[in-house]
Amino acid sequence: MTCKQLRAAIPAYLDGELDPSPNIEIERHLASCAECASIAANERAFRAAFHTPALRFAAPPELAGRVGELLRSRTIVAPAPRARSWQWLAVAASLVIAAAAGSLVTRVALAPSPTRLLAGEVLSGHLRAVAGDHPADVVSTDQHTVKPWFAGKVEFSPTVTDLAAEGFPLAGGRLEVVDGRRVAALVYHRRLHVISLYTWPVANGDDNAPVATTESGYNLVRWTRAGMGYWAVSDLDRQELARFAQLLSRGR
Amino acid sequence: MAGPVTGQERLQLFESAVVPYLDAAYNLARWLTRDRHDAEDLVQESMLRALTYFDGFCGTDGRAWLLAIVRNAFYTRVKRGRGRVTTVPLDEETLGDDRLPDTETVLFQRLEVADLGKAIEGLPAVFREVVVLREIEGLPYREIAEVAGIPIGTVMSRLARARGLLKRRLEGRGGREA
Structure with a gap:
């Protein structure tokens, strides 16, 4: 091996990218040629200069946290068994409203977990019901049939409103478990779309106007009224679902 | 913008195959953007892209796969004028x-x-x-x-x-x- 050949091979050699056999030749040459050996030593020192933690930027801990949140928020999580209070929802909802007032779109996307977890539970329940082709346990367009059906199944009496005149006919109801408690889910139709309306009593009695979010391509709207929390979820477009929420949150 | 419907299991796979390379992703993003905030943005965007395209990941090398996404996201930004890149006159x-x-x-x-x-x-x-x-x-x-x-x-x-x-x-x- 000539000195010229050797010097051309040094980078790959030092990068550990050569087969074992040329390595032996190179090492033999370096052992016998002082000039090449000094070039190789210098090259080695140059590379060693990179091997310091100062040149490798580690992800800031808060970035790791945000990425974790982001990933979970894009994933439908199975219902958590732990009980959570509606208080969280009220706080989160007001945060979202405050954020929506500005242009803090990213903050909303990164909003912390309690609301996101609830959204995930509500959406998974809706998807299970729709995918199982069994959106309602009690199938009826009559609010006077649907409302009493919940008696003894949940610890409250849900308000059941028929919105057939507005184009959202009632289709029935089913029992769901959200946040570790049994809640009422009412089923409405809009053309071929199914809307699930979840409702349960909230600890905080303040009314909150509807807040819309999107989760995995589904639209969700939540609000509180007269001591009850509501979540509407559907693949219906955002504006129509918002209209649905408005009709209910205003009360009739 | 919302990702596709994903499951708990998929997230766990993603967390074991891709998330361990968050530091590597940030390091590359930081050197490419030469700015801390741009790097954080780029990494967040890349992780979302990675999650979205995770089904196309064949499962051999999460590091190279994720770094390729970071790199592509960076050059896409540059093309859109949201990043700086030194041009290379190849003379x-x-x-x-x-x-x-x-x-x-x-x-x-x-x-x-x-x-x-x-x-x-x-x-x-x-x-x-x-x-x-x-x-x-x-x-x-x-x-x-x-x-x-x-x-x-x-x-x-x-x-x-x-x-x-x-x-x-x-x-x-x-x-x-x-």
């Missing part, structure tokens, strides 16, 4: 002669980290990325080729040029021919 002036010097040896034993960092930052992006992936991230040629979407031969020639440019800068010899 002899830039490329120069970056072979190892034949007779003289410049000693790098006492290289200051700050000087080295500045010199890396001053490299055009296509050279900066190969040097960062090789010298700081420790990737083999094969993985660098995968990340940058270039043949291994191109990895080697870009590395040689990158190292040559770095040495010249560190020697304070500007563009003078060796």
Whole structure:
């Protein structure tokens, strides 16, 4: 091996990218040629200069946290068994409203977990019901049939409103478990779309106007009224679902 | 914008195959963008992209796969004018002669980290990325080729040029021919 050949091979050699056999030749040459050996030593020192933690930027801990949140928020999580209070929802909802007032779109996307977890539970329940082709346990367009059906199944009496005149006919109801408690889910139709309306009593009695979010391509709207929390979820477009929420949150 | 419907299991797979390379992703993003906030943005965007396209990941090498996404996201931003990139005029002036010097040896034993960092930052992006992936991230040629979407031969020639440019800068010899 000539000195010229050797010097051309040094980078790959030092990068550990050569087969074992040329390595032996190179090492033999370096052992016998002082000039090449000094070039190789210098090259080695140059590379060693990179091997310091100062040149490798580690992800800031808060970035790791945000990425974790982001990933979970894009994933439908199975219902958590732990009980959570509606208080969280009220706080989160007001945060979202405050954020929506500005242009803090990213903050909303990164909003912390309690609301996101609830959204995930509500959406998974809706998807299970729709995918199982069994959106309602009690199938009826009559609010006077649907409302009493919940008696003894949940610890409250849900308000059941028929919105057939507005184009959202009632289709029935089913029992769901959200946040570790049994809640009422009412089923409405809009053309071929199914809307699930979840409702349960909230600890905080303040009314909150509807807040819309999107989760995995589904639209969700939540609000509180007269001591009850509501979540509407559907693949219906955002504006129509918002209209649905408005009709209910205003009360009739 | 919302991702596709994903499941708990998929998230767990993603967390074990891709998330461990968050530091590597951030390091590359940081060297490419040369800005802390831009790097954080780029990594968040890349992780979301990665989650979205996770079904297309064949499961062999999460690191190269994720780094390729970071790199592509960076160049997409540059094209949209949201990032800066040093253009690379591929003429002899830039490329120069970056072979190892034949007779003289410049000693790098006492290289200051700050000087080295500045010199890396001053490299055009296509050279900066190969040097960062090789010298700081420790990737083999094969993985660098995968990340940058270039043949291994191109990895080697870009590395040689990158190292040559770095040495010249560190020697304070500007563009003078060796």
